[in-house]
């Protein structure tokens with residue numbers, strides 16, 4: 001398949017691995033892949049076994065499902081209790097346990113939870129059910145939030161006034177800033193998220209590259225993409241440079257996607273927000289701005305959620321900060337498994353615990 | 363969750379359209395891109411085309427990879 005197969009060429013990959021071994025020498029290097037989709041690719045193609053042992057790959061907080069705190073889940077679960085509400089969301093969120101229930105359990109019992117693959121589908125459900133309120137529970141980074149913004153603009157234009165959004169959207173660069181400040185982590189370079197960057201471009205990483213002197217390379221998701229990004233990072237480290245490089249040139253322009261960015265600006269406002277594992281990060285969340293206030297579920301609906309409890313025994317938080325790996329969790333594989341997940345890192349198909357479970361520890 | 367897949371545009375009318383991968387067709391919203399035509403490729407994410415793929419850049423990335431080896435061997 002075009003744009004996929006060429007970047008899975010085994011021979012080129014093996015030659016690239018040899019180059020990485022030569023260039024890295026015996027230098028200890030820690031690289032973090034911020035994005036959960038990268039984590040999955042890295043494991044699927046067994047990249048850690050190909051790289052020299054002195055290159056360490058850390059998984060970061062880039063799984064939106066994993067970093068969404070229980071409070072939002074509890075709020076969504078509370079909406080489902082209301083008879084006149086249909087709650088819609090992406091499949092990933094359905095199974096995540098909140099404080100005492102999950103949307104999946106509610107779906108079975110109440111029947112008013114619907115999985116959608118796109119916000120346009122949620123909007124259509126709203127159009128088809130004018131006597132109900134249709135809430136879209138929106139979770140995701142800069143890749144996804146423009147699709148939510150687009151649905152709100154369409155709802156306003158077409159006067160679909162029973163459509164509401166519960167916005168738990170987050171921004172990636174502020175979380176990277178927090179990780180850079182963790183002295184224990186000692187990150188030497190970032191493999192930056194390819195699809196977040198199709199929207200935001202290269203500029204937002206400059207503060208980390210130039211300000212903190214940590215090389216950043218925006219990477220695609222095929223094995224050659226990731227290996228080439230690692231090669232580019234080590235080249236920068238070797239030369240003592242710290243710049244924002246773009247490996248994923250076929251999809252990422254320096255300026256990002258201006259149309260998507262202006263939609264974000266039109267619809268959302270930046271706020272401080274809480275991340276599972278990382279705590280409150282200043283200016284890292286997107287809430288619905290006043291112009292679209294009539295579609296903001298948190299403003300419009302006065303439905304109280306249960307008191308939030310965080311998971312007991314789950315160390316997802318430390319894993320999201322790159323401090324621990326799933327092997328450090330006593331519940332991993334024993335009690336916590338994909339069919340009975342205890343924490344968000346196991347529920348999400350791209351959570352670090354799910355990746356370790358599926359592809360084995362490397 | 364930021365999964366995006368390269369797909370070929372087979373129909374487009376304003377912000378609505380169809381994209382295809384391996385013979386399977388999907389509906390796509392084109393609200394986030396402007397200059398995309400039928401026959402071109404886009405990254406599809408959550409039912410939206412989020413960026414157009416650049417054929418020339420893809421070829422350059424691959425030739426850059428091959429060059430690294432030629433210069434070193």
Ligand code: SF4
Nearest residue numbers: 314315329336343353
């Ligand atoms: S294995 Fe389960 S309980 Fe342990 S950290 Fe991962 S998600 Fe949490």
